[in-house]
Amino acid sequence: MTVKVRSASQICFACLRAGDGVFASITTEWRNRRTAASALLVSAVLAFVIGTGVYFLDRSWSSVLFLAPLADWQPGSIGLFGQFGNSLPSLAHAYAFALLVIVALGPWRWARPAGALSWLLVACGLECLQSPAFRATFAPVYSVSANLADGGPFFDFMMNGRFDAVDLAATVAGVLAAYAVSSVLETQQ
Amino acid sequence: MLTAMLFAAGIATTIATGGGGSGSQPPPPPPPAMLAITADNALDVSTVLVVGIGMSFDIGEITGTDVGGAAAASPRLLKLMRVADLPSKPFPNGSAKLESCFLDGTVDVTGTFADPNTLTVGDRIIAVFTDCDDGDGFVISGTVDLTVSAVQGNIMTEVFLLGFDVLLTDVEIVEGTSVILVEGEFAMTLDSLAFPVISQRIAGTELSLAVGAESINFSGLDHFIEVDLGLMPEEILATVSGRMGGDLIGGFVDYETTVGIQAVGDNEPYTGEILVTGAANSSVRIVINDSTSVTLEVDTNGDNVVDQFIDTNWAELNGNTSTINASTAPVIAREVIHAVTGFGSVAITPGSQFVSMAPFGLIKLQAVSGDFGPTDVNCAAAGTAAVSGTIASAGTFSAGDLLTAAFTSCARAGEVLDGSLDVAIATYDELPGDAYLLTATVTETGLARNAGGNTYTGDGVIDVSHDYRYTSQGFTYLNATATSFTVGQGGVDRLLSGASVYGEIMASAPPVTIVRSSSGSVSSPAIDGDYVYQSVTPDTFVFDADPATGPVSGALQVTASDGSILTIVAIDDLNVRLEVDYDGNGFADTMIDTTWAALQ
Numbered sequence: 057m058t059v060k061v062r063s064a065s066q067i068c069f070a071c072l073r074a075g076d077g078v079f080a081s082i083t084t085e086w087r088n089r090r091t092a093a094s095a096l097l098v099s100a101v102l103a104f105v106i107g108t109g110v111y112f113l114d115r116s117w118s119s120v121l122f123l124a125p126l127a128d129w130q131p132g133s134i135g136l137f138g139q140f141g142n143s144l145p146s147l148a149h150a151y152a153f154a155l156l157v158i159v160a161l162g163p164w165r166w167a168r169p170a171g172a173l174s175w176l177l178v179a180c181g182l183e184c185l186q187s188p189a190f191r192a193t194f195a196p197v198y199s200v201s202a203n204l205a206d207g208g209p210f211f212d213f214m215m216n217g218r219f220d221a222v223d224l225a226a227t228v229a230g231v232l233a234a235y236a237v238s239s240v241l242e243t244q245q
Numbered sequence: 246m247l248t249a250m251l252f253a254a255g256i257a258t259t260i261a262t263g264g265g266g267s268g269s270q271p272p273p274p275p276p277p278a279m280l281a282i283t284a285d286n287a288l289d290v291s292t293v294l295v296v297g298i299g300m301s302f303d304i305g306e307i308t309g310t311d312v313g314g315a316a317a318a319s320p321r322l323l324k325l326m327r328v329a330d331l332p333s334k335p336f337p338n339g340s341a342k343l344e345s346c347f348l349d350g351t352v353d354v355t356g357t358f359a360d361p362n363t364l365t366v367g368d369r370i371i372a373v374f375t376d377c378d379d380g381d382g383f384v385i386s387g388t389v390d391l392t393v394s395a396v397q398g399n400i401m402t403e404v405f406l407l408g409f410d411v412l413l414t415d416v417e418i419v420e421g422t423s424v425i426l427v428e429g430e431f432a433m434t435l436d437s438l439a440f441p442v443i444s445q446r447i448a449g450t451e452l453s454l455a456v457g458a459e460s461i462n463f464s465g466l467d468h469f470i471e472v473d474l475g476l477m478p479e480e481i482l483a484t485v486s487g488r489m490g491g492d493l494i495g496g497f498v499d500y501e502t503t504v505g506i507q508a509v510g511d512n513e514p515y516t517g518e519i520l521v522t523g524a525a526n527s528s529v530r531i532v533i534n535d536s537t538s539v540t541l542e543v544d545t546n547g548d549n550v551v552d553q554f555i556d557t558n559w560a561e562l563n564g565n566t567s568t569i570n571a572s573t574a575p576v577i578a579r580e581v582i583h584a585v586t587g588f589g590s591v592a593i594t595p596g597s598q599f600v601s602m603a604p605f606g607l608i609k610l611q612a613v614s615g616d617f618g619p620t621d622v623n624c625a626a627a628g629t630a631a632v633s634g635t636i637a638s639a640g641t642f643s644a645g646d647l648l649t650a651a652f653t654s655c656a657r658a659g660e661v662l663d664g665s666l667d668v669a670i671a672t673y674d675e676l677p678g679d680a681y682l683l684t685a686t687v688t689e690t691g692l693a694r695n696a697g698g699n700t701y702t703g704d705g706v707i708d709v710s711h712d713y714r715y716t717s718q719g720f721t722y723l724n725a726t727a728t729s730f731t732v733g734q735g736g737v738d739r740l741l742s743g744a745s746v747y748g749e750i751m752a753s754a755p756p757v758t759i760v761r762s763s764s765g766s767v768s769s770p771a772i773d774g775d776y777v778y779q780s781v782t783p784d785t786f787v788f789d790a791d792p793a794t795g796p797v798s799g800a801l802q803v804t805a806s807d808g809s810i811l812t813i814v815a816i817d818d819l820n821v822r823l824e825v826d827y828d829g830n831g832f833a834d835t836m837i838d839t840t841w842a843a844l845q
Contacts, residue, residue, distance in 0.1 A: 121263060153255035179259070
């Protein structure tokens, strides 16, 4: 059967006319995808919340930019996450954002590797900027080019952050986890 | 678009949280509590405070200017920032300059200047030091970030005021065997508007000093020092206040000068009081009696009544706990002897390389000029020396010539050399007959000299004057000084401060005889604290290849911080007597007869 489409507005109708089987397949796939994407979004948000919880519950608020204004009201660290709290935010953040990027890249066939790899590069790059070698190279150039009296938050991030190989490993683990979990997108296709 | 927004959000949240990780640091401990001051910890608290305050002024000196000396006209700050010559080398905005430090290492300077010809409020200078050694006695690494907050007067004159917001990040200062890690954020003001009265103020949020695993943290600090250079010796006034904590004392205390601290010249302060307050208003008042003694008035229950007086002295408060007794005297004697002999051994080396059969002398005979080398020259007996440098005039040396020699088993006249030395010639007066007078600044880097059956290594900078003019038949003369120098022997490094040696060397006929006077102070891993040494009678040393022998005559006095004294008296080339004066009253309490071999 040949379907002739005379205008874009007719595409949907053309599909309908093309046969209920094709339409049903597309809508089922779309529904599955949406369900899978929703599940992934929920898991990303959960990871983000857990990571944020570490800052609220275990960290000194004064050392965290977004909590520093509230530092005077910090009730005290409860140490809920213990040693895991050291690198859990790195892992959760990498997992959440790698997943979100993968989902955002949508049905593109390379969404998983591209999303995971691109976030891996960004997250690892940011961590490496806190290492003395990178910091010595980039911080002065950045701060001068930015021409901010106090260097700004990015300068503070580089200068006051502490590079840690364990955080780097947690970042890699988070991205790999996102890559693995996002396979649900493909299995649902 | 959605993806781009996600990336932006991801990066923003990473920055907002400081990078996610905590650097594998455990969750921050609860804030340290205020320390209760007791009779037991009052001395420790006072010692940590005095040492910490001293270090804070040192940091200011390193970052800023040497207010204790006559360097107001050339602030070290400007020297360090390499902008002392701003007018001659305008500094393009945002540009980075990587420069070599005077002796070793680099400094990468980036600047933003409203006016490239001078400093203006808002200008910013960021210097990233990498093992930078400017010959000031310390090596610095890390980032110094300065934003100009105030400028008055002309910084190129002696009369100016400079204000800086200072951010120190991962700054490491290595001075001899001491390594200090510094983090800090404070405002610094250098004021010489009332020259010759100059001052430095460090006031700000925090200053953290760490030596090894131990740290001192200052917060809300305001440390001020004023020096009147118009008086000789100069008069110094200091006031301090703030809060000090750190794992060295296990809590925090507040401190404040209640009577200004005053000192003269390089001496310890002679008057002043610091009130240190801890938990429940407990306190210790540091009362300076004179430039030697200090009394601690301890109020343990906060009722403003002194519960205990503790008599101490500046040496103890400065953390110098050296003492000499019968059991420590042999070890101290050994360390001092190695320091003195080693410094003399490596100090004599540079000047002797200019005789005609030595590497620099051979280069002179080759009539080299301009930049040259490295050129391998054969040493007189065995081995080689790779010589390079810059010589202005062929066939001689002159001020400004730079010479470097890297020795490889270079043997001559009873010595074997390895390692390297750099010589910056200040003066070179040449006379006929292989005779000369040399003055130079010498940098020795792992220079090992084997002579007389012992091998000493030298690391550091020495100012030498070596007189080879034979004004007295057969004699040459050596004068050498070093602010800070390391002598190695037997796997042990001895750190010398303010070291000097004067030697008369009679080498015209064997055996070589050396008459030597020494002074300085020494510390080493084998002994606690610093020991000051001074020749009472010059050593007379008849040179042979037997390490079991020593000077045939002479006396060297060693003084510990508690005033105890050790006098090392040479009996003959084999025997030596150690006279120990516990209380420093001039009378020996114990005498130990031993041998030079036993002190090796």
